[in-house]
Amino acid sequence: MSRAEQPSRRTVLTAAVAVAMAGSAGPAIADSTGTADSVAGAGRGGGPAARQVDNRAWTTYADWRTGALAGARAVAGPRPGVVIGAPVGTTDYTDPHTGTTAAWEYATWTSPAHRSSVPATEAIASWNAHTPAGTWIQVELRGRYSDGTETPWYVMGRWASGDQDIKRTSVDDQSDGKSSIWTDTFSVDDASTGLRLVSYRLRLTLYRRPGTRLTPTVWRLGAMASDVPDRFDVPASAPGLAQELTVPRFSQEIHAGQYPEYDNGGEAWCSPTSSQMIIEYWGGRLTRAQLAWVDPSYADPQVCNAARFTYDYQYTGCGNWPFNAAYAATFRDLQGVVTRLGSLNDLETLVAAGIPAITSQSFLKTELTGAGYGTSGHLMTVVGFTADGDVIANDPASPDDAAVRRVYLRREFETIWLRTKRLNATGGVSSGTGGVCYLYFPAQPTAHQRKALAAVGVR
Structure with a gap:
């Protein structure tokens, strides 16, 4: 995640994509x-x-x-x-x-x-x-x-x-x-x-x-x-589910300054931190031997491991989308895929089948109530919905693991995730991802999971 409104590496990528969609x-x-x-x-x-x-x-x-x-x-x-x-x-x-x-x-x-x-x-x-x-x-x-x-x-x-x-x-x-x-x-x-x-x-x-x-x-x-249309806003979806999945919670911020060779932890590690949450939700665990390279004084060493093994040496960061999906699939009996979804109803379909998702979004501090920050690109994990239809997210941009669970207003979350264009802090136009998400799910899904995945276009 990059909290500043300066162009991050991912912002440059998505800005180019947004230009391609313009017109x-x-x-x-x-x-x-x-x-x-x-x-x-x-x-x-x-x-x-x-x-x-x-x-x-x-x-x-x-x-x-x-x-x-x-x-x-x-x-x-x-x-x-x-x-x-x-x-x-x-x-x-x-x-x-x-x-x-x-x-x-x-x-x-x-x-x-x-x-x-x-x-x-x-x-x-x-x-x-x-x-x-x-x-x-x-x-x-x-x-x-x-x-x-x-x-x-x-x-x-x-x-x-x-x-x-x-x-x-x-x-x-x-x-x-x-x-x-x-x-x-x-x-x-x-x-x-x-x-x-x-x-x-x-x-x-x-x-x-x-x-x-x-x-x-x-x-x-x-x-x-x-081919997502050029848009600053998206149609509102009606709430359809009240359910929360029990997904492990990890903070990226407790890793600030760790491993400069893998982009220095903290705000740069939203993607691998989110990936590790869902990997462990599905039972993926690392052995003591696999984690032996991590400084023993660091908490949640598995997040350090995820950063190292998602790191793209050309992009010089851990935010390469397919590399995160491929990392998830290195764990036994897991699949990973990068796709786009069309609305929060798609996420409700997945959560109802027990499948959390990682979403990519960018926003000003004023555009997401309760976040407390703005970002030019950030990944977080959607784990459920409240009775009012608001989004329950494990947001790794939190001071510690205990603070990771957040509830974000449905309309605000849907907009910042699905739009392709937005106004930035200087009044200029920046890009959005148009609904990009990572989906990690079993290599042998249940019938319910297969149906949910098919409903959002994934098999």
Whole structure:
């Protein structure tokens, strides 16, 4: 989180996204299939809305078999995935953050083209994987525009669960003059032209050290494509649930000044702190050996661990959205995905199924009663709703763990989370995330959880 109204790294990213959406007359209309992979924008109080979000994920054995395999192979079982079979070659990779060059065997899996039900201005990839020491993965996206031309292969992330082989990283300075990559987000440069991303393929490259038989295993790969209308305000949703989930509470502020190499704790750690709350809600625990590297005088060492292993060495922070989802999925039997939701009713649907969510928002101190701060970008965990429909949040921007539980007014929270534009402290226009959230849920959801996830466009 950045409390100042100076542009943070995440603000620069979302500002670029907001510019891309400027001039859009409104959200694109879904195709006639009306698939469950799209989310309606307005809640029960706002009436029907055009679809704004499309999610596609490859998770089943049949899914993995539909892709083009070059040295990779699909594996069945309770959690199907894709692994290195017989590598197709060896390549050198020079890590830009260490300067080290090493040789790596590799194999690839390329998805079939997915035609989005929402011609999109943005896309964000998500993946869930296991990368033993000596292995890592790269995720790329190539799209087709509405004018019939194609993007280049854009790198959406180079990732490993550890940090000894490579430094996990986003890749800057990727653009073709029509679209650009902003850390973790594909964005059309000028949406007012009407140009949209209509379809895309994802390419997964699996790497391992030559001579080893170890392999990364990828269980989930997908993307969220969206076209959220340019807006300072959003339709109000009517309350529909009074329920609170028991989610662990962690403060980011007690970590201020810790580990400068991972962005110095405190206000910079809202994302990993929120992630760790939900990971532990689902039973994810770290062993004493895994936490042995943390200074024993630090409270909640698992939050330090989350910061270290979500840190993006190019972004120089812990707020890379897909890296947080991927970190969550390193815990046994968990999945993680980045998406956008359309209203608080979507969050009510999830909470009713026992699924908390992490939301991304920015606001002035005067725009969120009871917060006591303003921020140019902040993550917090929604754990329930009061009888009046107000939002119960575990807000890590709290002085200690005991103060983390907050109740925020429904209308204020919905606005600061779902809008794409806002007035900042100097009277200028800054960006909002348009409903971005992280969802972490079991690898084998219950029937109720599956139904709730499907209702918000995630499978």
